[in-house]
Amino acid sequence: MREIDVSKIKDAVTELSLKANFELRKDILKALKAGVKKETNVRARNILKSVIENAKLAKARRIAICQDTGMAVVHLEIGQEVALCGGSLKDAVNAGVEEAYRKGCLRKSVVGHPLLRNNTGTNTPAMTFIDIVEGDRLKITVSPKGFGSENKSMIKMFRPTDSVEEIKRFVIEVALKAGPDACPPFVLGVGIGGTFEQCAYLAKKALMRPIDERSPDKHIARLERELLKELNSLGIGPMGLGGKTTALGVNIIEAPTHIAALPVAVNVSCHATRSAEKTL
Amino acid sequence: MEMNIRTPITKEIIKKLKAGDEVLLSGVIFTARDAAHKKFHDLLQRGKHVPLNLKDAVIYYAGPTPPAPGKAIGSCGPTTSSRMDAFTPELLKLGLGGMIGKGDRSGAVIKAMKKYCAVYFLAPGGLGALLSTKVKSAKAILFKELGPEAVYKLEVKDFPLIVGIDSKGHNVYDTVKRKKE
Numbered sequence: 001m002r003e004i005d006v007s008k009i010k011d012a013v014t015e016l017s018l019k020a021n022f023e024l025r026k027d028i029l030k031a032l033k034a035g036v037k038k039e040t041n042v043r044a045r046n047i048l049k050s051v052i053e054n055a056k057l058a059k060a061r062r063i064a065i066c067q068d069t070g071m072a073v074v075h076l077e078i079g080q081e082v083a084l085c086g087g088s089l090k091d092a093v094n095a096g097v098e099e100a101y102r103k104g105c106l107r108k109s110v111v112g113h114p115l116l117r118n119n120t121g122t123n124t125p126a127m128t129f130i131d132i133v134e135g136d137r138l139k140i141t142v143s144p145k146g147f148g149s150e151n152k153s154m155i156k157m158f159r160p161t162d163s164v165e166e167i168k169r170f171v172i173e174v175a176l177k178a179g180p181d182a183c184p185p186f187v188l189g190v191g192i193g194g195t196f197e198q199c200a201y202l203a204k205k206a207l208m209r210p211i212d213e214r215s216p217d218k219h220i221a222r223l224e225r226e227l228l229k230e231l232n233s234l235g236i237g238p239m240g241l242g243g244k245t246t247a248l249g250v251n252i253i254e255a256p257t258h259i260a261a262l263p264v265a266v267n268v269s270c271h272a273t274r275s276a277e278k279t280l
Numbered sequence: 281m282e283m284n285i286r287t288p289i290t291k292e293i294i295k296k297l298k299a300g301d302e303v304l305l306s307g308v309i310f311t312a313r314d315a316a317h318k319k320f321h322d323l324l325q326r327g328k329h330v331p332l333n334l335k336d337a338v339i340y341y342a343g344p345t346p347p348a349p350g351k352a353i354g355s356c357g358p359t360t361s362s363r364m365d366a367f368t369p370e371l372l373k374l375g376l377g378g379m380i381g382k383g384d385r386s387g388a389v390i391k392a393m394k395k396y397c398a399v400y401f402l403a404p405g406g407l408g409a410l411l412s413t414k415v416k417s418a419k420a421i422l423f424k425e426l427g428p429e430a431v432y433k434l435e436v437k438d439f440p441l442i443v444g445i446d447s448k449g450h451n452v453y454d455t456v457k458r459k460k461e
Contacts, residue, residue, distance in 0.1 A: 047404060050410060054407040054408070054409050055409075057410055057413070058355075063345075063355055063412060064355035064408060065406070065408065066357055066406045066407075067344050067345050067354065067408040068359070068408075069345060069355075105345055105347065105348050105354050106346075107343060107344070107345040107346070107354070107355075108427060109343075109428065119426070119428075146406075148359060148360050148405065151360070179383065179453075180382060180402075181362060181383035181384070183382070183405035183406040235456070239382070239402065239405060240456065241402075241452065242456040271406055272406045
């Protein structure tokens with residue numbers, strides 16, 4: 001067994017929370033630059049240029065890219081040969097988030113009870129997801145998720161006999177409904193298959209994959225390419241004010257499912273799709 | 281062509297603005313988002329006054345990040361306006377002149393904007409770092425217990441906006457939709 005002290009996890013969560021909020025992902029930046037070249041609409045091009053300028057400013061001045069510094073979604077892939085020591089894992093993750101949001105002047109956007117709505121003042125609890133994998137490594141991904149786009153996400157339980165075309169129509173409809181509210185150009189994370197809750201989780205997880213990397217499954221990769229093309233012909237454009245850049249990327253993760261089911265979840269994310277990862 | 285305007289935003293200014301115009305706004309604006317709007321609404325329901333002079337005022341749907349030491353404000357972009365739709369007509373009735381946010385508004389809001397002569401501006405979403413450079417000072421003045429959802433008085437200089445919906449009810453998103461068709 002390889003021992004990892006949870007204080008190391010806490011430090012990594014702090015570091016990654018800060019990095020994700022200050023430094024826009026390289027793959028996103030690359031897609032934005034490609035968008036500037038592609039846009040013929042002056043306003044659309046100028047908005048995309050401002051998005052790139054905003055990212056540069058955020059990185060240089062260590063100020064949040066977006067004021068919605070989100071709920072901290074923390075994914076842990078823990079090797080089964082890792083023994084965690086030094087205290088509670090979840091406490092360590094929350095302590096890491098709390099420190100980053102305090103020190104980095106990030107917004108505390110978490111309420112402790114969904115109906116009573118009292119702000120916890122620390123941006124905790126984090127949304128912590130744990131996968132046990134083979135090996136003795138521990139991979140941490142912190143993904144601050146803004147809710148302007150989260151609010152537009154949807155899940156639909158299709159019939160197993162429904163066609164791929166119907167799934168595509170649903171994804172397009174989600175993007176149309178998200179419109180200008182969810183800060184286009186979007187990144188869409190899509191889960192297909194699994195159970196109700198796994199499908200939604202896969203959609204979230206899909207957002208963390210670089211958008212210039214296609215699915216290893218050729219059917220899924222084709223669907224990703226087709227959806228991106230169709231989304232960019234909708235004309236929503238940056239800020240919803242028209243243009244060719246409605247989506248920067250579409251990432252899909254599929255999973256085995258039930259004979260009676262075909263769940264599809266779409267997690268909408270904005271042009272400030274953020275995540276940072278590290279392996280201990 | 282960008283138009284420079286200053287708060288208070290009088291009816292005379294509002295009438296000149298047309299959907300799609302680019303505007304640089306300077307002066308005082310007030311942040312208010314979900315929780316503050318709910319509080320305004322509850323006060324009005326109980327027959328009390330909103331503790332903010334809304335006549336010719338501009339409300340910005342935003343919850344900024346805290347400022348770093350020595351800075352006026354943190355990241356401060358707009359939040360989704362439609363969540364405030366249900367609470368908006370009653371504030372327009374009190375004289376609210378302008379609103380800043382992102383996304384479309386409801387038919388009821390647009391109707392009230394026409395009735396009371398008000399304007400809705402779009403601020404670029406997700407550009408909070410850039411917009412923070414346009415804010416000269418920020419002070420929480422109401423509902424401080426709400427943290428990021430408190431009402432902040434902001435002094436802005438050349439805040440870059442687009443007229444989303446004008447006082448005649450013309451909507452920039454309708455123009456985009458028509459173009460697509």
